[in-house]
Amino acid sequence: MSKIHPIACIQQAKQNFEYGSDKPIKTKVTPANFTSIKSDIKNRINQFDRLTKASLVEHSLETDSELLGFQEIAKRDILHSAIDPNFLHKYSDDIEFEKTFDGLLQFICEIVGTQTEKQRISEAKTKLQSLSRNIEDEERFVRFLDKLKRIAQPISTNAEIKQYLINDAFNKNLNRSLRTFLQEHEKSEESIEDIAAYLDRMQKYKHSHINQINIVAAKKMNELCEQNQRLQTQNISITEKLDSLKQEMQQMIVAAVAQSTMEINRIETTENQSTQNYQPEKRRNPNKDQRYHRQRFNPKWEVNKFGVPITCNKCGWKGHQTKNCLGLIRCVNCSEQGHAITICPKLSKSVNSKNE
Numbered sequence: 545m546s547k548i549h550p551i552a553c554i555q556q557a558k559q560n561f562e563y564g565s566d567k568p569i570k571t572k573v574t575p576a577n578f579t580s581i582k583s584d585i586k587n588r589i590n591q592f593d594r595l596t597k598a599s600l601v602e603h604s605l606e607t608d609s610e611l612l613g614f615q616e617i618a619k620r621d622i623l624h625s626a627i628d629p630n631f632l633h634k635y636s637d638d639i640e641f642e643k644t645f646d647g648l649l650q651f652i653c654e655i656v657g658t659q660t661e662k663q664r665i666s667e668a669k670t671k672l673q674s675l676s677r678n679i680e681d682e683e684r685f686v687r688f689l690d691k692l693k694r695i696a697q698p699i700s701t702n703a704e705i706k707q708y709l710i711n712d713a714f715n716k717n718l719n720r721s722l723r724t725f726l727q728e729h730e731k732s733e734e735s736i737e738d739i740a741a742y743l744d745r746m747q748k749y750k751h752s753h754i755n756q757i758n759i760v761a762a763k764k765m766n767e768l769c770e771q772n773q774r775l776q777t778q779n780i781s782i783t784e785k786l787d788s789l790k791q792e793m794q795q796m797i798v799a800a801v802a803q804s805t806m807e808i809n810r811i812e813t814t815e816n817q818s819t820q821n822y823q824p825e826k827r828r829n830p831n832k833d834q835r836y837h838r839q840r841f842n843p844k845w846e847v848n849k850f851g852v853p854i855t856c857n858k859c860g861w862k863g864h865q866t867k868n869c870l871g872l873i874r875c876v877n878c879s880e881q882g883h884a885i886t887i888c889p890k891l892s893k894s895v896n897s898k899n900e
Contacts (some may be wrong), residue, residue, distance in 0.1 A: 553599035558618040561588045563627040570628040573655045619645040668699045677717045684749045685740035860884035
């Protein structure tokens, strides 16, 4: 059986250890998340080194500089396959500049940042306090306790402080019915390990009818809260729109009132000018008997101080003074021009003589 050449072994191993479509090194990766990503990358590289070095030793080529160069390029390609396209585009020049695995990894660590001990402890405390047992999947209490211990590992080297934090996080996941159950069976004062084992032995990790009701009620409550929040957001939006419409209506009303006022003032000005420029219309037939003409009140007539239309001493018509009269009237009584029969002086004399 022929042995696989180290070059073929390097190429095949590189393809096996490269990342697929899921690229863990992204532009928004945090130092805390990069810690686990970096650990996974180093594990892949260690496996790659062991496999390829064994092939080099098998062919007595462990000192071949050219093959060692191929091995280094393959290690860099494995790291390069873990980088997201957005990250590659943002730092393309720097990534192309680093030709070795160690140099590229160092650059990525500088960009992402490393998690300090204080940050690691703070994150572990936050995660420990917020961790909840997976009730829907019926997670056992012993397994949940092991998870708490693993998270609390980097928090402190003091065993008492660490145990206090674990106990506090575990007790937060015990509801009232479980605490009552432990008190009734005189188990509440035992160690947290014994309590977890006892609850699993009594199958308290399984769903009960009451637990199911509580879970369903909690889901419904969350849905109602979300729906209420959406309705509040919609109400705020509608209120803002109504306020905007109200302001627009007020502006339109003010503009309409101003326009109406301008129109009224313009009409009043026009009427005043028409009144001042009024001239009585000339009679088409001044010789026609005016006795049968009906006199109507014209609001543009000239009036005296009592509001009564003035009678013209020339034509006998009302509404203008004698000096403004334009009529050429001939009296039918005396046939003289310049006055009407109603103010004929001869007619008044003959009446007076008859009365005497």
